[in-house]
Amino acid sequence: MTDWNQAALIVDNLSRDVLRALHFPQEGDDSFKPPTVSGISTSLNVSFSAVASKLREMRETGLIPKKLSMAINGAYIKRTEYLLLGLVDRRGASEVEEAMRTDPPRYVLTFHRANMGTPNTAIVLVFELLAEETELEARARELERSFPSLRLLPGRAQRLEFPTIEPSDSYEKRVVRNLSVAGSFERRVLRALWEDTDSTVPELTDKVGGKSYRTVKRVLDAMVRVRAFWLFPEIDSAAMQDGSMFAITVQLEGSSRDGTIMLLKELLRDDYVMYRDYYADTVPFGCVYRSRREYESILNRLNSSGLHFVVFDDFRGFSTKNCPLD
Numbered sequence: 001m002t003d004w005n006q007a008a009l010i011v012d013n014l015s016r017d018v019l020r021a022l023h024f025p026q027e028g029d030d031s032f033k034p035p036t037v038s039g040i041s042t043s044l045n046v047s048f049s050a051v052a053s054k055l056r057e058m059r060e061t062g063l064i065p066k067k068l069s070m071a072i073n074g075a076y077i078k079r080t081e082y083l084l085l086g087l088v089d090r091r092g093a094s095e096v097e098e099a100m101r102t103d104p105p106r107y108v109l110t111f112h113r114a115n116m117g118t119p120n121t122a123i124v125l126v127f128e129l130l131a132e133e134t135e136l137e138a139r140a141r142e143l144e145r146s147f148p149s150l151r152l153l154p155g156r157a158q159r160l161e162f163p164t165i166e167p168s169d170s171y172e173k174r175v176v177r178n179l180s181v182a183g184s185f186e187r188r189v190l191r192a193l194w195e196d197t198d199s200t201v202p203e204l205t206d207k208v209g210g211k212s213y214r215t216v217k218r219v220l221d222a223m224v225r226v227r228a229f230w231l232f233p234e235i236d237s238a239a240m241q242d243g244s245m246f247a248i249t250v251q252l253e254g255s256s257r258d259g260t261i262m263l264l265k266e267l268l269r270d271d272y273v274m275y276r277d278y279y280a281d282t283v284p285f286g287c288v289y290r291s292r293r294e295y296e297s298i299l300n301r302l303n304s305s306g307l308h309f310v311v312f313d314d315f316r317g318f319s320t321k322n323c324p325l326d
Helices: 013-021 037-044 048-060 090-102 133-146 170-179 185-195 201-208 213-225 257-271 292-303
Strands: 069-072 081-088 108-115 123-130 158-160 229-232 244-251 272-275 282-289 309-319
Touching: 013 037, 013 048, 013 272, 037 048, 069 185, 069 309, 081 090, 081 133, 090 108, 090 123, 108 244, 123 309, 170 185, 170 213, 185 201, 185 213, 201 213, 257 272, 257 282, 257 292, 282 292
Parallel strands: none
Antiparallel strands: 069 229, 081 123, 081 158, 108 123, 108 309, 244 282, 244 309, 272 282
16 A cells, blocks of 8 residues: 555645545545635535645646636537557657647547656557547547657557436436537536636536526536536646656456446545446546556556556546537
8 A cells, every 4th residue: 555644745644635625526425615715624624724724735847728628528418439459669658649739630539648657658648539430440540640659559549438316306317418519508617617617607607698697507416417527637747756656457247337436436445536426337546556566466456356447657648628518
């Protein structure tokens, strides 16, 4: 188990707990109440000033940005997303990363880079992109033409499936139905939140216009209950002064998603800082370690579990800010 009190200043126990608390919605959340300093303080039983100071520190060091990122449930908006994996040398990886930060193709939603194997070997790049099945090959070829050093892995395109929740009443059914309609009020609310995840309900009401605070709040609450979107912090592992981050992706292969997440939390204990619960077939977790010994200890725990997983070392990435609603 990682000794967080001895880790880098920006990745101590409180850092870990705050990073986890910044994800929304979490289990049991059924209304639009994104993370706040006050709410995190209460949930962690830590003083308001300590949480505020830790958030400020993590933002100033570049560990997380000022605002949360957002993922939209592709199943409800009828958009298809894929993961593409490719290999590239270190120089090529930097070129691709710079392009994804400054002028990403409109269909690339997120970009990540990681090591697979020993240091100084090829770097793996992971692209999450919008594409219908008939468009996938053309977009893959476009990426390779734009970046000659990039070699996409054959047969490694994985369609992302998003979990859906059965609406509990007629209002939720209407919200889910309207999310698939371009230009609908529900989509306008979702788009306004995407543009500024710090927005309050009154601010969102002003942005979308034509509806009351109560109506906007009711729509947001319904979208939380059916998990139409998720908010989370993007973690830049390059900002860690005494540690590194790796990601594991567990293939569910018919296993219960909730049960697998519970098992992973037990196995990873204090070592994980984030996980994504918005994919139907896979569960990614992000872990921090300070030494090879700690890294191997974590993997030994996972190997003994019987889970099927892939490990990405020195994992980091970001959203390109391309909105899947566009």
